[in-house]
Amino acid sequence: MSAMDSTLRTALADKAKEITKRELATYAERTASSQRANARARKVLPLGVPSSFQAYDPYPIVVRSAHGPNMTDVDGNVYTDYDMGFGALFAGHQNPLVRAAIDTQLGEGTLFVTPCESNADVAEMLAARYGLPMWRFTNSGTEATMDAIRVARAATGRDKIVKVEGGYHGHHDEVMISMKPSLDIAGPADAPFSVPASAGISKKVLSDTIVIPYNDARALERVLKSGEVACFIVEPVMENIGICLPDEGYLREVREITEHYGTLLIFDEVKTGITAGWGGATGVVGVTPDLVALAKSIGGGLPIGAFGGKQEYMDLITQGKVIHLGTYNGNPLCMAAAKAVLSQVCTPEVTAEVIARNGLLVNAVSEIIHDASLPAHVVQFGAKGCVTWAEKQIRNYRDYKASDFDLAFAQWIHGINRGVLLPPGLDEQWLISVMHTDADALHYADVFESFVQELTK
Ligand SMILES: Cc1ncc(COP(=O)(O)O)c(C=O)c1O
Known part of the structure; x- marks a missing residue:
């Protein structure tokens, strides 16, 4: 699409602000x-929420119940949920198979602090999916990335880590x-500073984390040359700035350089x-990492x-x-849910079907954007999937920052x-x-379409 004429851009921005003003009143x-x-x-x-990610302006909706693809708030409004627990609920809210597995497990106990047989069941399922032989469980994605980084430091005897700008890997x-x-x-x-995202992070920790742009293999090579870096932690596809895809060959180069x-x-x-x-x-990108961190969608909520990870790295745990x-x-309890998700709900066939269903939505929205010549x-x-309010595909955090947040909010x-x-703004998908x-998918x-009609009227 050609660069947009600035008069048209201003007209869209003005219209977006007008829509936002009216819709904020309706929201209230x-x-x-x-x-x-x-x-x-x-x-x-603080902020009225249990995690600061749940706070947004003017105030978040407070939810009473959720079922399937729907949520109902405390005012009785029903929504089609496209957030699905920041992507955790691939199985859907109260998926009957997950629910049955949880119900059965509730009758058998929720916490043993000694192993249960389903530990190995779930680890075997993850090993089959990810082509990595050894697994350990945590309670969140934060713990998973934290523990993976510890293994990497132990394996290499190095302290420094590298991450990409705009990447989120949990709250440690x-x-x-x-x-x-x-x-x-x-x-x-091309050589971003390391900027703490919160007060309370020590200077020592800050000095051990090096930040580079995504989709820039040369920047990675430059910072790895010192020989002091334990690991490069990266989302293969960035999913906290909308969806930011890797350039062709980027992840293969990353694999070779690391x-x-x-x-x-x-x-x-x-x-x-x-x-x-x-x-x-x-599996999709065809590049095998040394370690992988999972959470959200494997647990059915x-x-x-x-x-x-690979045997030699996970063996560091075996060796104490x-x-x-x-x-x-x-x-x-969590194992029962994960086992149902991995073996009964998100089978290869069902996964492919849902991805195809998402394709229907992607095509429908793409057509609307194309017909209206939107940026x-x-x-x-x-x-x-996500709508990114920029003409060209974003390749990194700086491109994301240049997209149009006013249009996204409207x-x-x-x-x-x-x-x-959905949560507001451009971060989620x-x-x-x-x-x-x-029909649920196409409701979006x-x-x-009705938004675009008004925006371009
Ligand atoms: C890419 C990524 N890594 C790690 C985390 C942390 O996971 P959790 O919120 O379960 O601690 C998140 C959470 O959104 C995430 O998006």
Whole structure:
């Protein structure tokens, strides 16, 4: 698409602001109980939420129940959920097979702190999908990336780690760096500064995390040359800035460069996971990392994480050199859910079907954008997709920052008032779950079309 004429761009921005203003008033009218619930919660919870990611302006909707592809808020509004627990609910809300497995396990106990047979069942299933032989369980994606990094440091005897700018890998200190840095302090695009994302991160931790741009193999090579880097942790496809795909050959080069410098490659597949395909993004891109971190979609909505890797690295745990602990690790309830997800719900056939269903939505939205000549495009990865408000595909965090946040917010607030549930802005993507029908998937396109009609009127 040709570069947009600036008058047209200004007209769209003005219209987006007008839509936002009106829709904010509508939002306030239809979510009065959410507003009250949020005001009450703010007195006892910072921002009124249990995780700061759940806070957004003007205030988040407060949910009472969820089933299949739907959620109902405390005002009784029903939404088609496209967020699906930040992508955790690939199986859908209350998937009957997951629910049956949990119900059965509830009758048999929820926590043993001694192994259960399903630990090995789930590890075998992950090994088959990811082509990596050894696994350990955690309770979240944060723990999975934290433990994988510890293994990498132990394996190499090195302290430093490398991550990409704009990448999110959980809330432990060493990766809460340059998550979404403000550009005035982020440094040069090709050699970004390491910017702490939170107060409370020590200077020592900060100095051990090196930040590079995504899709830049030369930048990776430059920082690995020192021989001090334990690991490069990266999402094979970035899914916290919409969806940012790797350039052709980038991940293969990353694999070669990390191998050359004795740096371990960690794929953070907490978000891509089994929504990317049966074998995760690892299977889709055809590059095998040394270690992989998982969570979200493997657990059917229960809190679970996992990390797995090549024998020689996971053997460090076997040998007692790396200590990996956790009271709730591999608890039978989460294992029951994961086993149902991995073996009964998200089979190869069902995964392929859902990805094809997502293709229907991607095509429908792409057509709307094309017909209206909008400065936007759609990106698909597996069962996920997103509208990115930029003419050209984004390749890294700096491109993402140049996309149009006003248009994205207007689309979001317009959508939520019409039952399209997603977090605001450009960070997240939609997920079509196993429980979305074609009509559920295409509801997003219908609402998007009405937004575009108004935007271009
Ligand atoms: C790519 C990625 N890694 C790690 C995490 C952390 O996972 P959790 O929230 O389960 O700790 C997230 C969470 O959104 C994520 O998106």
